[in-house]
Amino acid sequence: MVEPPVPALEAREISRRYKSSGRGVEGVSFSVAPGEVFGLVGPNGSGKSTLLRVLSTAIEPDGGRFFVAGADGIREKRKVRARMGLMVDRPTHYGDLTGRANAYFFARAYGVEEAKAEAVVSELLDFFDLAEYADDRVKTYSYGMGKKLALVEALAHGPEVLLLDEPSLGLDYTSQLAFQRKIRDLSESGVAVVLASNQVDEVEALCDRVAFLYRGGVVAQDTPEALISSVEGVRRVVATLRNPVEYGPVESVEGVQRVVPEGRNLVVHCDERPGIVADVVAGLVRSGGDVVSLSVERPNLEDVFVKLTGEALRRED
Numbered sequence: 001m002v003e004p005p006v007p008a009l010e011a012r013e014i015s016r017r018y019k020s021s022g023r024g025v026e027g028v029s030f031s032v033a034p035g036e037v038f039g040l041v042g043p044n045g046s047g048k049s050t051l052l053r054v055l056s057t058a059i060e061p062d063g064g065r066f067f068v069a070g071a072d073g074i075r076e077k078r079k080v081r082a083r084m085g086l087m088v089d090r091p092t093h094y095g096d097l098t099g100r101a102n103a104y105f106f107a108r109a110y111g112v113e114e115a116k117a118e119a120v121v122s123e124l125l126d127f128f129d130l131a132e133y134a135d136d137r138v139k140t141y142s143y144g145m146g147k148k149l150a151l152v153e154a155l156a157h158g159p160e161v162l163l164l165d166e167p168s169l170g171l172d173y174t175s176q177l178a179f180q181r182k183i184r185d186l187s188e189s190g191v192a193v194v195l196a197s198n199q200v201d202e203v204e205a206l207c208d209r210v211a212f213l214y215r216g217g218v219v220a221q222d223t224p225e226a227l228i229s230s231v232e233g234v235r236r237v238v239a240t241l242r243n244p245v246e247y248g249p250v251e252s253v254e255g256v257q258r259v260v261p262e263g264r265n266l267v268v269h270c271d272e273r274p275g276i277v278a279d280v281v282a283g284l285v286r287s288g289g290d291v292v293s294l295s296v297e298r299p300n301l302e303d304v305f306v307k308l309t310g311e312a313l314r315r316e317d
């Protein structure tokens with residue numbers, strides 16, 4: 001009989017609650033195959049970072065187990081750590097050292113031998129357009145440069161599993177493209193990637209499967225296509241307004257599920273029914289909105305999340 005392939009990462013019923021807040025994650029299970037890109041999507045506070053902290057062995061779960069290429073995440077921490085690369089959403093560095101030195105020390109700490117560490121770090125710094133700044137002190141780096149350096153560090157030892165927390169948030173357009181290219185290359189070479197992100201366009205573009213996290217638990221898990229096809233009857237109306245408005249009248253339009261402000265846009269998640277777009281526009285006008293442009297878009301993962309939970313992925317800050 002052929003043995004089923006060993007998952008690159010397997011989480012079984014992971015729970016971790018913070019004593020002070022009583023919040024965290026509860027009973028989270030998923031499995032990621034070698035070469036698979038797996039998205040973790042959920043609003044602020046849904047438990048993405050906590051889950052990644054557990055899976056990276058930074059904190060122990062209260063319950064459940066996890067395995068990295070078969071190695072037990074609780075009993076075989078060293079083995080698991082060596083196989084994993086982690087990028088946290090707020091990376092910290094030694095500000096007085098150069099970017100190159102930071103990344104080099106990281107690689108050496110993972111046991112990469114000197115010459116190889118130097119070569120790999122240079123290659124990655126180059127890939128992420130950091131070569132020019134490689135010998136500047138990190139305290140002079142911008143936020144985006146710090147994020148790119150954290151990516152270099154997560155990748156330098158050649159991990160089998162990559163855990164990335166909001167990796168492309170704060171990256172400029174070119175850097176986001178470089179990041180996506182790198183993820184595709186790594187996946188082709190068999191690296192499993194867990195991508196915690198609320199950039200739904202990027203998640204749809206990169207991820208083979210996605211789990212939605214909500215209040216510490218997984219509420220749905222499937223391919224982006226399957227998830228989106230579950231909201232066929234949903235429309236996404238995006239209105240650009242000249243000025244921000246109180247949009248209560250739009251929310252009370254029949255069939256409107258949720259209105260989410262995004263910069264100068266109002267994104268209206270609504271059911272598909274005859275006349276709904278006209279009614280949304282009327283609601284915008286009643287709100288005092290001066291509509292600059294309006295588009296009706298196909299549903300995306302954000303609409304799926306709204307449908308499942310009644311809440312938006314991104315809240316107003």
Ligand SMILES: Nc1ncnc2c1ncn2[C@@H]1O[C@H](COP(=O)(O)OP(=O)(O)OP(=O)(O)O)[C@@H](O)[C@H]1O
Pocket residue numbers: 018019020021022023024025042043044045046047048049050051089
């Ligand atoms: N150190 C902590 N002590 C107490 N509660 C915490 C701690 N860290 C996180 N929490 C709580 O645990 C829950 C999950 O937080 P977590 O940071 O994992 O969410 P997240 O999905 O990563 O959010 P974000 O998108 O904002 O990073 C939240 O309700 C949060 O308030």
